[in-house]
Amino acid sequence: MSRRKEHGEYFLGDDPGKIDLDMVHAFLTRSYWSEGISRDLVARAIGASLCYGIYGPAPAAGQVGFARVITDVATFAYLCDVYVLEAHRGRGLSKALVAFVLGDPRLQGLRRFMLLTRDAHGLYERFGFRPMADPSRCMEITRPGIYLSQREVRPETPPRSGDPPA
């Protein structure tokens, strides 16, 4: 049973069937953290995550925000891909979204909830997130720019026979 919460004229929801893949891909592929990510990869990530949307005022009620949680729904969760479309910012929507995510019954009692952010620490601090107490315990393999390099090697839409050469 999916959850839903009103926020002024907007509403938040966790129904995976309502996520607008084109809208999410259009934003993420231009974001600083996943520049160049393909639509297929976004679809795979969404399919294997808990996803949350913000939907705009009726009658159009299109999606205007998104967040994704990678989790085992038992011990650990990682919050990512949080955004609100520019025209809808400054109305408390991201705060409502983070509160909605943290209130998800599937994400209670976890040992660790993580996220990475370049400059939105203030947003998350109000919900209890803190810089890692001992970063020396944390290790990573990171490949910045991997989506851009994949795009060069493997074009998203292969040319059909009969297409003029690029």
Ligand SMILES: CC(C)(COP(=O)(O)OP(=O)(O)OC[C@H]1O[C@@H](n2cnc3c(N)ncnc32)[C@H](O)[C@@H]1OP(=O)(O)O)[C@@H](O)C(=O)NCCC(=O)NCCS
């Ligand atoms: C960050 C973002 C989601 C905020 O969305 P929003 O709906 O406009 O935010 P809200 O109206 O809920 O307010 C956010 C609060 O966090 C604070 N904040 C802290 N860091 C912030 C940041 N980098 N950007 C925006 N707000 C930030 C704001 O000052 C505000 O606090 P206030 O209510 O005390 O004034 C939005 O600006 C966005 O999508 N940015 C581009 C994508 C991005 O950077 N996402 C975060 C990745 S970790």
